[in-house]
Amino acid sequence: MSEKHIDQETGTETTGHEWDGIRELDNPLPRWWLWIFYACIAWSVVYWVLMPAWPAPPGMQGFTEGVVGNSERVNVAEDMQALQASRSEFFTRLDAAESYDAIESDPALFRFALAAGESNFANFCATCHGAGAQGFTGYPNLNDDVWLWGGSFNDIRTTLLYGIRSDHAETRYSQMPAYGADGLLSREQIRNVRDYVLSLSGGTGFDAAALSAGAEVFASQCATCHGDNGMGDRTQGAPDLTDAIWLYGGSPEQVENSIWRGPFGVMPAWEGRLDDPVITALTAYVYSLGGGEAETAAEGAAGE
Amino acid sequence: MSTARHNLISAPGVATHDVEAVNDAKKRKLYKKREPIYPKLVHGKFRLAKWVFMVLALGAYYFIPFLRWDRGPSAPDQAVLIDFEGRRFYFFFIEIWPQEIYYVSGLLIIAALALFLVSALFGRVWCGYACPQTVWTDLFIAVERLFEGDRNKRIKLDRAKWSFDKAWRKIGKHSVWLVIAAATGGAWILYFHDAYDTLSHFFTGGSPISAYLFFGVLTFTTYTLAGTMREQVCIYMCPWPRIQAAMTDRDALNVAYRVDRGEPRGAHKKGESWEGRGDCIDCKACVAACPMGIDIREGSQLECIQCALCIDACDDIMKKVDRPTGLISYDTDINIDRRHAGLEPIYKFLRPRVLVYAFALAIAGSIMLFGLTTRASLDVNVTRDRNPNFVQLSDGSVRNGYTLKVINRTHENREYRIAIDGPEGLEWRILGQEETRGLTVDVPAERTQDFRIFLTVPREAITASNQSVIFTVSPDGSDESRTAETVFLSGGSR
Numbered sequence: 128m129s130e131k132h133i134d135q136e137t138g139t140e141t142t143g144h145e146w147d148g149i150r151e152l153d154n155p156l157p158r159w160w161l162w163i164f165y166a167c168i169a170w171s172v173v174y175w176v177l178m179p180a181w182p183a184p185p186g187m188q189g190f191t192e193g194v195v196g197n198s199e200r201v202n203v204a205e206d207m208q209a210l211q212a213s214r215s216e217f218f219t220r221l222d223a224a225e226s227y228d229a230i231e232s233d234p235a236l237f238r239f240a241l242a243a244g245e246s247n248f249a250n251f252c253a254t255c256h257g258a259g260a261q262g263f264t265g266y267p268n269l270n271d272d273v274w275l276w277g278g279s280f281n282d283i284r285t286t287l288l289y290g291i292r293s294d295h296a297e298t299r300y301s302q303m304p305a306y307g308a309d310g311l312l313s314r315e316q317i318r319n320v321r322d323y324v325l326s327l328s329g330g331t332g333f334d335a336a337a338l339s340a341g342a343e344v345f346a347s348q349c350a351t352c353h354g355d356n357g358m359g360d361r362t363q364g365a366p367d368l369t370d371a372i373w374l375y376g377g378s379p380e381q382v383e384n385s386i387w388r389g390p391f392g393v394m395p396a397w398e399g400r401l402d403d404p405v406i407t408a409l410t411a412y413v414y415s416l417g418g419g420e421a422e423t424a425a426e427g428a429a430g431e
Numbered sequence: 432m433s434t435a436r437h438n439l440i441s442a443p444g445v446a447t448h449d450v451e452a453v454n455d456a457k458k459r460k461l462y463k464k465r466e467p468i469y470p471k472l473v474h475g476k477f478r479l480a481k482w483v484f485m486v487l488a489l490g491a492y493y494f495i496p497f498l499r500w501d502r503g504p505s506a507p508d509q510a511v512l513i514d515f516e517g518r519r520f521y522f523f524f525i526e527i528w529p530q531e532i533y534y535v536s537g538l539l540i541i542a543a544l545a546l547f548l549v550s551a552l553f554g555r556v557w558c559g560y561a562c563p564q565t566v567w568t569d570l571f572i573a574v575e576r577l578f579e580g581d582r583n584k585r586i587k588l589d590r591a592k593w594s595f596d597k598a599w600r601k602i603g604k605h606s607v608w609l610v611i612a613a614a615t616g617g618a619w620i621l622y623f624h625d626a627y628d629t630l631s632h633f634f635t636g637g638s639p640i641s642a643y644l645f646f647g648v649l650t651f652t653t654y655t656l657a658g659t660m661r662e663q664v665c666i667y668m669c670p671w672p673r674i675q676a677a678m679t680d681r682d683a684l685n686v687a688y689r690v691d692r693g694e695p696r697g698a699h700k701k702g703e704s705w706e707g708r709g710d711c712i713d714c715k716a717c718v719a720a721c722p723m724g725i726d727i728r729e730g731s732q733l734e735c736i737q738c739a740l741c742i743d744a745c746d747d748i749m750k751k752v753d754r755p756t757g758l759i760s761y762d763t764d765i766n767i768d769r770r771h772a773g774l775e776p777i778y779k780f781l782r783p784r785v786l787v788y789a790f791a792l793a794i795a796g797s798i799m800l801f802g803l804t805t806r807a808s809l810d811v812n813v814t815r816d817r818n819p820n821f822v823q824l825s826d827g828s829v830r831n832g833y834t835l836k837v838i839n840r841t842h843e844n845r846e847y848r849i850a851i852d853g854p855e856g857l858e859w860r861i862l863g864q865e866e867t868r869g870l871t872v873d874v875p876a877e878r879t880q881d882f883r884i885f886l887t888v889p890r891e892a893i894t895a896s897n898q899s900v901i902f903t904v905s906p907d908g909s910d911e912s913r914t915a916e917t918v919f920l921s922g923g924s925r
Binding site: 237271273367372417 | 816819824825827830832863883
């Protein structure tokens with residue numbers, strides 16, 4: 128700082144700095160501003176005393192705790208506990224729910240189940256089935272009315288608990304042979320049976336000789352699981368080949384490829400990884416997507 | 432600026448005031464301590480108008496929360512209520528929901544336009560008469576006068592040493608100020624919760640913490656802004672004087688000193704001739720009356736709130752010295768100039784600016800009125816599922832999912848019938864609802880309810896990838912109906 132410089136115009140002292148001929152007047156701060164400034168300083172001291180503020184030796188938790196004893200970590204933990212407590216009632220009720228109707232007839236529980244199901248679906252299921260449960264090639268669309276292993280509440284719940292071709296002891300299991308890869312059928316036989324399968328769901332324009340040859344192969348190789356008329360069998364997870372839904376694609380190339388390699392879709396078992404009430408919530412959510420089916424006596428028994 | 436005090440008496444009861452315009456822009460230093468202002472009580476038509484308006488405005492503010500308005504059992508019966516918890520704003524027959532926030536915008540637009548129009552016509556009448564800062568400051572000054580006397584007594588009291596007399600007057604004044612401030616904060620919170628309920632819980636500590644917080648903030652601001660800061664709020668804190676410059680023009684009425692009549696000013700002795708001099712006897716009654724601490728004779732200034740108290744003060748003097756009143760009066764900039772040039776004053780009220788503001792105000796007002804009078808008690812809204820866009824079903828048919836929102840704004844539970852107009856052979860299902868109820872749904876009073884609706888269209892009816900669907904919702908047994916249009920997606924015919 129050089130000696131004092133007084134501005135001619137105003138008679139006010141300047142800060143002593145000069146930028147391109149411009150000097151800054153060293154006016155005093157407004158009083159109200161100073162008061163607020165001092166008040167803030169005073170408050171900061173109060174705040175240090177009240178709240179965690181300073182680093183401290185590890186013996187003191189590593190910081191000064193403050194008189195109020197506020198801890199955001201503890202607050203969050205308490206909030207989480209309160210949240211769990213507020214939900215526990217619903218989870219208890221979900222655990223006791225035996226059927227979709229039991230959940231649906233209780234509007235509050237139904238809302239809770241769908242919300243819990245939706246968020247858990249996004250966490251655990253959407254990776255394969257898609258965010259809207261729309262599925263991908265090889266991963267079933269859960270919105271439609273086609274269920275490989277059954278679409279009743281108990282069927283869906285069983286699938287969720289034990290998985291499909293998973294490592295769980297009670298997993299749903301079946302395997303389609305890789306007819307081409309393992310050399311069970313020739314390429315021509317596979318093409319014939321492909322044409323026959325496509326004709327089952329209304330496909331036209333196939334060679335009559337190929338169709339009859341394909342029908343023979345179908346009767347000897349495929350009908351055991353897919354049924355004589357190709358309607359499938361849910362106890363074995365064998366899909367209905369006469370409908371409009373194709374898990375592995377419905378184009379001639381895709382169908383031929385499926386027969387050639389024999390699909391082996393796997394879904395993990397969720398029992399033990401997710402709590403039972405959460406699985407129930409997921410079941411209700413998947414059921415509600417539009418394809419849920421009524422419980423049949425036989426399936427109900429099978430699902431037990 | 433002025434000569435030494437003179438003892439010339441122009442007329443009985445006319446005294447020259449020993450007063451300086453402390454907020455004169457020329458003399459005011461930026462960082463100096465606030466100079467106290469001791470406005471002198473005046474009598475006259477503008478003072479009376481201000482008293483009347485103060486009583487009306489404060490009366491309305493304190494009384495309105497206690498007005499009742501029957502809305503049925505499901506809604507509060509307070510006429511004016513901002514119900515944050517229930518997410519409603521009630522104003523007599525008007526009821527605004529959060530999704531209708533545009534009504535609040537409309538209200539603000541109308542208020543702004545009205546302010547512009549009034550400013551264009553009469554200058555800062557808002558500042559002078561209606562602004563809460565002005566009203567409460569006026570009230571606080573009245574209380575001050577009650578305890579400490581008028582201008583001269585207050586100056587004397589402030590200069591006097593501390594005594595019992597000074598102490599009780601000061602304590603009394605501040606106590607009454609605090610009571611008024613507390614009542615102001617107290618009335619404020621009554622607008623946000625039921626007034627009677629709040630009153631019965633407030634003193635026992637049973638009100639929500641926000642009520643005490645706002646009570647505290649409003650009490651503090653009322654006390655400081657109206658009691659100790661006063662004119663400083665208008666001069667330093669308020670943006671309106673700056674905006675005002677753009678809102679007014681040379682044809683707007685402002686409180687003004689008639690320079691042509693008043694100058695040259697000077698002391699006048701009774702019996703002296705008025706020839707060759709102005710009517711202003713330089714008694715400074717206008718400065719003594721000014722709550723802003725300015726001298727109106729220096730012309731229109733940012734600090735002037737146009738309260739017109741100087742008009743009353745000057746008219747009083749003019750009557751006493753037997754000169755025409757109106758030396759200070761509402762005048763326009765144009766006429767000040769014209770009078771100076773010896774021309775006749777002209778008044779142009781129907782200026783383009785006035786017409787535009789009036790027109791805009793009329794339009795905004797009618798839109799608002801139309802909106803409020805035709806406001807439906809029912810609203811519907813539909814969103815189509817986007818993930819997935821459509822679901823292929825095994826028999827070749829296609830299903831779309833929709834969320835239909837039905838808003839019941841009435842105060843009773845209602846049953847609504849849904850009609851769906853879409854592709855032929857369309858089948859519907861409402862999630863979570865028994866099939867026996869069909870397309871009839873319940874919505875509780877004042878609630879918005881979501882319904883998940885699945886529509887399935889058979890393969891033959893799918894003629895395009897995008898087919899129109901219209902939901903029509905009507906209350907059971909009523910002609911009123913609302914429609915929501917959407918589409919049915921299928922990815923094209925199969």
